[in-house]
Amino acid sequence: MKAVSLNDPLEIRGIRLEGRIAAAPIATASADPEGGPTPRSLEIYGRLARCGADLVVVEHHAVSRKGRARVAQFRLDSEASEKANRPMAALFREAGCPAFVQINHAGSQIRDEALLAEKYPVSAPSEVKHPACPYPVRPKEMDAEEIHSVIESFAAAGKRAISAGYPGVQVHACHGYLLGQFLSPITNLRRDAYGGKIANRARLLLEIVEALRPAIGGEGVLSVRLGLSDSFPKDPPEGLTLEEGLWVARELAGLGIDHLDISGNLCGYDAPGEAYFADWARAAREAAPKVPVTCTGGIRKLETARRLVESGACDLVGIGRGLQKDPDLIRKWKENLR
Numbered sequence: 099m100k101a102v103s104l105n106d107p108l109e110i111r112g113i114r115l116e117g118r119i120a121a122a123p124i125a126t127a128s129a130d131p132e133g134g135p136t137p138r139s140l141e142i143y144g145r146l147a148r149c150g151a152d153l154v155v156v157e158h159h160a161v162s163r164k165g166r167a168r169v170a171q172f173r174l175d176s177e178a179s180e181k182a183n184r185p186m187a188a189l190f191r192e193a194g195c196p197a198f199v200q201i202n203h204a205g206s207q208i209r210d211e212a213l214l215a216e217k218y219p220v221s222a223p224s225e226v227k228h229p230a231c232p233y234p235v236r237p238k239e240m241d242a243e244e245i246h247s248v249i250e251s252f253a254a255a256g257k258r259a260i261s262a263g264y265p266g267v268q269v270h271a272c273h274g275y276l277l278g279q280f281l282s283p284i285t286n287l288r289r290d291a292y293g294g295k296i297a298n299r300a301r302l303l304l305e306i307v308e309a310l311r312p313a314i315g316g317e318g319v320l321s322v323r324l325g326l327s328d329s330f331p332k333d334p335p336e337g338l339t340l341e342e343g344l345w346v347a348r349e350l351a352g353l354g355i356d357h358l359d360i361s362g363n364l365c366g367y368d369a370p371g372e373a374y375f376a377d378w379a380r381a382a383r384e385a386a387p388k389v390p391v392t393c394t395g396g397i398r399k400l401e402t403a404r405r406l407v408e409s410g411a412c413d414l415v416g417i418g419r420g421l422q423k424d425p426d427l428i429r430k431w432k433e434n435l436r
């Protein structure tokens with residue numbers, strides 16, 4: 099069988115990607131008070147839409163005001179924010195570039211001191227201080243009603259993403275944000291149906307995915323960015339284990355997601371070395387063989403990207419900081435691929 103190359107097209111629920119290179123989500127925190135783009139956001143994303151990427155995943159949008167990590171974060175939490183975000187989605191349509199928009203709830207991982215001034219109670223799976231939150235935030239434990247409203251917020255945000263004009267939506271379930279806080283036994287000490295064994299810690303994510311499918315309709319692409327473990331591949335395991343993360347990947351595939359993007363959970367996204375999540379991506383691909391998998395993290399060279407896809411480690415490679423450093427990076431790679 100012929101090896102797949104970076105130039106080969108890929109179809110994801112009827113959306114044709116011309117090749118296998120994706121721009122990873124990079125938060126610009128450049129939104130206006132409505133949660134939509136400012137002129138600066140439109141400039142950044144206008145460039146990204148034409149950077150040669152075969153897919154762009156647009157930075158995390160909060161599903162509710164309480165779910166923000168930063169004050170200037172994009173939101174999809176109201177009709178007004180949906181309208182405000184239409185010009186962003188239009189940039190990608192006009193450029194002919196497929197784009198999925200990421201939706202997120204920060205839980206206790208507040209990244210911006212200014213949010214603390216808003217004084218709403220921060221909620222999380224348990225009353226545990228977030229290990230990566232730089233502020234003394236002690237969250238309150240979410241009750242059943244609040245968990246239910248989080249599921250509804252994700253479903254509504256997904257629906258708004260599609261109405262705003264994006265062909266796909268990506269659930270942010272990594273880097274220690276709310277869904278990652280539920281997945282990790284370090285931040286989730288619950289004793290109810292949402293805590294304890296992995297089937298319980300993953301329940302919120304799985305219920306959100308189940309609620310999103312009807313909300314976004316048959317044509318909307320449903321992607322999940324999953325933190326497979328709390329510790330990097332080369333570190334001693336702690337918290338959420340790789341085996342547990344792969345179990346979640348399998349369950350997500352069973353629920354019919356269209357795309358899986360792999361990253362770290364409480365450990366974050368930045369490990370030393372090159373292509374540090376390659377083995378995880380390969381394992382996720384084996385766990386969910388029918389779901390296209392993106393591998394992101396430390397992919398700096400065309401040769402590395404090519405090897406990952408050709409060796410079957412992943413279906414797509416994601417490029418984050420490399421593209422920030424050199425906005426022409428993908429275009430240059432593509433010239434070399436001709």
Ligand SMILES: Cc1cc2nc3c(=O)[nH]c(=O)nc-3n(C[C@H](O)[C@H](O)[C@H](O)COP(=O)(O)O)c2cc1C
Nearest residue numbers: 122123124125157158367394395396397417418419
């Ligand atoms: C400034 C910055 C903002 C980021 N914002 C997001 C985000 O909104 N959503 C997300 O899933 N990952 C986010 N990431 C992680 C990147 O998508 C990516 O996984 C990470 O940078 C590793 O890939 P790279 O080595 O190609 O940069 C961010 C990373 C950086 C450096």
